[in-house]
Amino acid sequence: xxxxxxxxGNSPESKLDSRFGRCSYFVVYDTExxxxxxxxxxxxxxxxxxxxxxxxxxxxRAVKKVISGEFGAKVKSIFDSLQIQLVVLNDTExxxxxxxxxxxHKN
Amino acid sequence: MPRPKRIxxxxxxxxxxxxxxxxxxxxxxxxxxNYEEYESIRLSDFEFHGQLEAAQLMGVSRPTxxxxxxxxxxxIAQALVLGKAIVFEGGKVYFDSEWYxxxxxxxxxxxPAKEEEIKNCALCGSEEIEQxxxxxxxxxxxxxxxCPQCGLEKTHTPxxxxxxxxxxxxxxxxxxxxxxxxxxxxxxxxxx
Numbered sequence: 001x002x003x004x005x006x007x008x009g010n011s012p013e014s015k016l017d018s019r020f021g022r023c024s025y026f027v028v029y030d031t032e033x034x035x036x037x038x039x040x041x042x043x044x045x046x047x048x049x050x051x052x053x054x055x056x057x058x059x060x061r062a063v064k065k066v067i068s069g070e071f072g073a074k075v076k077s078i079f080d081s082l083q084i085q086l087v088v089l090n091d092t093e094x095x096x097x098x099x100x101x102x103x104x105h106k107n
Numbered sequence: 108m109p110r111p112k113r114i115x116x117x118x119x120x121x122x123x124x125x126x127x128x129x130x131x132x133x134x135x136x137x138x139x140x141n142y143e144e145y146e147s148i149r150l151s152d153f154e155f156h157g158q159l160e161a162a163q164l165m166g167v168s169r170p171t172x173x174x175x176x177x178x179x180x181x182x183i184a185q186a187l188v189l190g191k192a193i194v195f196e197g198g199k200v201y202f203d204s205e206w207y208x209x210x211x212x213x214x215x216x217x218x219p220a221k222e223e224e225i226k227n228c229a230l231c232g233s234e235e236i237e238q239x240x241x242x243x244x245x246x247x248x249x250x251x252x253x254c255p256q257c258g259l260e261k262t263h264t265p266x267x268x269x270x271x272x273x274x275x276x277x278x279x280x281x282x283x284x285x286x287x288x289x290x291x292x293x294x295x296x297x298x299x
Contacts, residue, residue, distance in 0.1 A: 063135050065229060067214075080202060080217075088215040102212060102231045 003029045004058040005099055006068040011037040018069030021025065021051035028061050028097055036096075051075040059084065063105040067099060070107060115143045115175075116166040117200040125194040126186070138186040141198030144179030151176055208239040215239060253283065255285040 006023035017023035022044050028037045039061075043053040051072040052083045057064060059082055066079065067087040079086055089099070120142060129131070143165070150161035162172035186193045206217050207225060210232030218225050228236050250263040254274035261281065263269060270282040 042194060067230065077201065085229055086217050089213075089230065090215075099230075105232045 001031050002061060002063045002102060003031065003065045003067065004063040004068075005029060005096060007038070007096050010040070012036065012100070013095055016069060016092050016094050016096065016099060018066070018092045020066070020068040020071045020075060021054045022046075023054075023068065024053075026058060028058075028063060029103065031099055036100070049074075050066070052078060055079060055082070086088065112278045113167055113171070115146070115198070115200045116164065117146045117202050118164070119146075119149065120202055121145055123197055125192060126194045127184075128190045132191050134191060137192035138182045138195045139196045140179065140182050140193050141175075142195060142200045143175050143198040143208060144182065145195055146200070147176040148170060148179050148183070206239045207236045209233055210235040210237065251284040252281040254279050254281050 006020055007025040007027045008017045008019040008023070010025050014025075017025075023041055024044065026039045026041060028039060029035070037091040039057070041054060041057075043050040043057075046053065051074045055075055055078045063084060065085045065087060067089055069089060069092050071086055071088065073080070076086070109202065125137065125140070145162065147166060150156045150164060151158070154162065158172055158176070159169050162169045165172060165175075168177070183193070185191065197255070206215055207228075208215050209228035209231065211228060212231040213230065214230045216229040226233055252261045252263050252269040252272050253259070255276045256279040259272065259274050259276050259281075261272065261274075262281070264272075269281050269283040273279065274281055
């Protein structure tokens with residue numbers, strides 16, 4: 001299963017980004033192959049519609065779960081209809097590697 | 108022009124489209140049961156919520172909930188008595204998934220696949236999860252009258268509409284606290 005995590009930088013040591021639509025990078029983590037992929041967010045500077053554009057980006061990678069600090073109002077209903085699970089993590093001091101460690105406890 | 112309908116919240120949409128009577132040829136005019144009416148039946152008669160509670164869950168006022176529920180019952184009765192099909196269709200609703208809180212890692216997560224029961228946290232896999240309800244604290248303003256002019260509050264007397272109450276300080280018509288008309292400060296009864 002693929003999981004998208006919003007990140008402030010492009011290394012596993014960077015911190016979780018608290019915003020979904022305007023985060024710097026998306027980390028797509030595959031729980032089966034344990035691989036990570038860093039995708040720069042092209043919609044970061046958008047005046048409007050950064051959230052829905054970001055949804056399209058992560059949905060195109062067949063992600064089943066999205067972890068971020070916050071989700072906007074437009075985004076939630078789209079994720080609901082796409083059957084993608086949202087995880088809101090308020091602890092923005094967490095590093096990407098720590099989030100991935102947390103995810104791995106499950107398997 | 109009437110005020111537009113407030114959009115109703117719905118947590119569990121039905122996963123089928125409706126009902127058909129047995130032993131009758133298919134008819135062209137089924138009873139159209141709105142999603143909000145379905146939800147009102149589900150909240151009242153399946154989950155046994157009180158009207159006030161159910162109204163808050165749907166994000167409408169208690170009287171509006173009663174109207175939706177009554178309309179739902181009448182439609183169902185019509186279908187049962189006349190042998191009509193019921194089709195779930197339309198209604199001013201939005202679908203809200205249920206949110207859970209994990210006590211182990213402190214994250215919130217929702218659950219889009221409603222058919223499966225959820226046991227573990229989506230992030231850390233811990234079993235210490237609980238359902239998280241945004242408006243879990245009950246509205247304390249439900250039974251208070253407030254003066255829109257000076258803000259004087261008075262415990263609501265059942266049976267007497269708030270607008271019949273008069274503020275003792277500024278002789279103003281009072282309104283129900285927390286009602287959307289709270290902003291309406293201009294009032295002919297005010298002597299100021």
